[in-house]
Amino acid sequence: MNTAPVELQFIDGPTPADTPLTFSAQSSMNALRAVDPQDGVNVQELPAADGGVRAWTFCAAGFVLEMMVWGFGFSYGIFQEYYTSHPPFESASSVSVTAVGTISLAIQYGETVALSLIFSRYPDYLKHSMWFGLALYFASLFASSFATQVWQLIALQGVGVGVGGGLLYMPVIRLLPEWFSERRGLAGGIIFAGTGVGGFVFPFVLNTLLNKVGLRWTLRVWAIGTSLFSGIALFGMRSRFPVPKFTAGQRRPKFLPPQVDFIKSPLFWSFIFTTVMQGLSYFPVSLYIATFTKSISDQITATAVLALFNSSAVVGQVILGHLSDRWAYPSIMVVSGLGSALGAFFLWGFASSSIALYFFATVFGALSGGVSATWTNAASECVRGKPEFAGMAFSGFAFFKGISAVVGPIIAGLLLEAGRGASMGHGFGRFGYGAVELFVGSCALVSSFGGVAVALSRQRVLS
Structure with a gap:
């Protein structure tokens, strides 16, 4: 009760x-x-917070939107493999093909700050924007099925889908602090687990569709399916508080409220630093793990490893989210960083069979993919005493992770090109991935040190 x-x-x-x-x-x-x-x-x-039919309906709807928007985005590795090996894009550079997925994810992460500020001033337009986002998402993805050049994919499946996905998902970020307080970490973990569920199921579905009906109809079917499920979920995106009404002569809030003090907080910036390092470690794996696996095994195994990598985040999100409600989240960040680093250095670095990659996908996916469940509690503490700004702090985390979503794969791509299929010796870094594995593991290790900095900054805030 x-x-x-x-x-x-x-x-x-x-x-x-x-x-x-x-x-x-x-x-x-x-x-x-x-x-x-x-x-x-x-x-x-007001409807009850932290429980009740409406609160859990919101949580379920958020899970579906998370699955459709982010689960699809993190399954782009299937498209990347297809684009680089099938006409009409097989002759394009791997960097340009990678840019399609990274730009989409980066925009979805990055636009949250701008949208948070806009809807702080125009909260009465949030409902209209999410339906517009769904329409844009559908139109862009459907239109991408007619693309014949990579720049068209970047504009449609990259930019268009990214902008539409961000608008479609924004209500989850903005309304979550309204519906959950004491169970915010658990609710966030359940919602964010949608990425893992979609990331597990979608690679198999997309791979089957690509083999059965080809690229163009795969994109068209997916655009229709996403619109159907997301449209139903949007009916559960309701504010817990009455939406304010503004008359023509009534002054609206400022885009950047003068009392937003958390942007000066060491806790906020230490958490952002840690988030960036974790993102630099995470995104290269999500994009290249399928390609690496195919070098060792076959396409089916590559799809299975990518699906396992994404699905492990389901367990990680729920467990780490629940633990963040009970224990200090900086300690969870430290464990996540250390475990991810060890997995990258040893399980991936010395992988010579698909078995090792299954273990790596499980460990790294759960620890690194699940750490974002700490965001909700961290955002709440960063704006301590002003919970109405929690969504803005959360959006700040997402914006900087969006930067890492672009920078990480670019650095990994350059390192992979420099390696040119060579091994570093002693069984480490097969197929030219040695420098990438060192980069991933090192960033994960630095993120664990960042967790220590977050813990020290948190003590100052709570003292």
Whole structure:
């Protein structure tokens, strides 16, 4: 049973000029005291947070959107392998083909900051934007089925899908802090596990479709399927608080509120540094693990390893998210970084069979893919005392991880080109991947040191 204090919120009636436009538990109570109940103001009890049908409906809808948007994005390795080995794109450079997937993910991560600021000023447009995002996502992915050159794929499957996916997913980031507080880590872990579920199932489905109906109809079928499932999920994206209404003469909040102090916080920036290092480690693996596996085995095994890599994040997200509600999340970040580094150095570095890659995909996928479940609690602590800015802090994390989504694969691609299929000796770094494996492991190791910096900064905030 939820024993949190009952929150009240106005749904109509006059509103004093000094009533906060940002809805939170505190602002609701302040508004209640500011207006005389005799003035005809209607008062409504808010739906329960951390439980209840509406809260868990939101969580389920967020899971579906996470699966469709991010699960597809992290399955791009299947398309990358297909594009580089089938017409009309087989003659294109591997860097340009890789850019299609990395640009899409980078935009989805990066646009969250801009969207967070926009919807802080225009919260009444959030509902319209998510449906526009779905339409843009469908149109871009469907149109990409007619592409004949890589630049067209970059514009449609990269930029168009990225922008549409970000708009489609934004309600999850903005509304999660409204629905969950004490169980925020668990709820975030469940929602973020959608990436792992999609990342496990989608490579097999996409590989089957590519073999059965070809590239063009695969993209068309996927555009239709994504629109159907995401459209249903959007009906569960409802705000817990009444959406404020603005008249023509009413002043809206500023794009950047003057009281946003968390951007000066050492905790915020140490967490961002750690997130960037973790992203530099994670994204090269998600893009190149299938290609590396195919060098050792066959396409079916490569698909299975990529699926296992993505699906391991399901377990990692839920477990690490639940643990972050009980234990200090910096310690989880340290363990994640160390475990990921050891996996990259030894399991991937010395891999000579698919068995080693199965173990690597499981360990690295769970630890590195699951650490983002700590974001919700970290965002809450960064904006300590101002929970209405938690979504903005979360968006900051996503923006900088988007940078790593572009930089990491570019560096890995350059290192792979420099290796040119050579081994570093003693069984390490087969097929020219030695420098990539060292880069991945080193970034993961630095992220564990970053977790220590987060722990020290956190002590200063909580003291």
